Amino acid sequence: MHFTSEQRLDDGVLEREFTLGEVPGILWTPEAASAPVSPILLGPPPVGLRKAYPRLVGRARHAAADGFATATIELPGNGDRPRLPGTEQAVADLRRAMAAGEPVSDEIIDALVLPLVDKAVPEWRTALDALLSLPEIGGPVGYSGGVISIGTRLAVVEPRISAAVLFAGSFIPRVIFEEARQVTVPLHVLLQWDDEGNDRQAALDLFHAFGSREKTLHANMGGHTGVPQHAGEAAGRFLARHLR
């Protein structure tokens, strides 16, 4: 983990950009902390960190106020990272299907999402290794993220994650429904009921599939980026309850 820049935000949060091999990322830590603080991995939406930054830094500030560090890394194929092989074809197929008003086939969803999941999950685990090697970070780990298939697999394969906030609203490959049954950590799932680009029934089916004994679904009105403030605060309380 190589820090490339550092700035103090006005509310006592230290923001550091870093690279981890070829992967850029951002770490936010509360400056006032005297003991190591638990990290929350902020999985970004697949729009590139630059575009997602305002939303991410908002969540980072809230988490810092609760006494947590947060970190995010650029997803494969996003931002300045090289495109993933095959996904440009999948995106073209997706657009064609949607323009024609056809249902999006499982083949298109697999081709679109699985290469991203396959590459992103090991990168998040490497990032977690690096974060936990920092003296200022330690304790139970949370995940809060934007591509629900990545969060689902990470919750299965990464035993250091203690609780996860997941955002419904992206296409879900069939295999991820199977993996969801193996998730056992407490889950807090956010669903935007009117999300135009979202298959609401698929989100409800995935929520049902999760194997976790403690799981909660918070559905709210509005589109993809319209998560109400109280819903964000509830997600923060969920993480605070499980990471403290």
Next chain:
Amino acid sequence: MHFTSEQRLDDGVLEREFTLGEVPGILWTPEAASAPVSPILLGPPPVGLRKAYPRLVGRARHAAADGFATATIELPGNGDRPRLPGTEQAVADLRRAMAAGEPVSDEIIDALVLPLVDKAVPEWRTALDALLSLPEIGGPVGYSGGVISIGTRLAVVEPRISAAVLFAGSFIPRVIFEEARQVTVPLHVLLQWDDEGNDRQAALDLFHAFGSREKTLHANMGGHTGVPQHAGEAAGRFLARHLR
């Protein structure tokens, strides 16, 4: 409103039993309040106030700590009140259908629920008149209740209600889905995902039908009475946000 008994609970809550005509009820008020406090109408589950008391007083204590009064009244046909005509036949039909593993018909649901709604809703409005005539009570009114069809109609016909917490988990007559479209106040709907006696899809359909621009669904694991503590707290925060 005729008070019949009065006791002080250990956390500064005054509990008064009352009758309103033939209808018994309970009023809880925070003793420390110096100005009139907003009332929350606590719709009981249809099991009689005596059996529901432990759950109701728990919610009353939390509401009092937030600075609210709460009141509940015995539902028609519950507790010591006379049975509603026709509902014993409907209960028998319901049991027979369920024992036979048959779907519960709309006719049974209508016969079971609509007489209760028709009689209960005007009683709640009369209770609200009486409550708001007390000098210690005033301000925006909340509803938080156990029979979702009663809460739905009350939210439509009673303009003094500013926000409602509704509990999914009882049979819903077809006409209530129509009335739901006319609800406009902020709603917070609790759904126990594994509730054996509950039609989950009907609950999701009703949530979808509500006309409110602000509505949130909180689904949690567990059976009918297993609402987790954090879910109760979230419902309390919803009411506090809208009644203050």
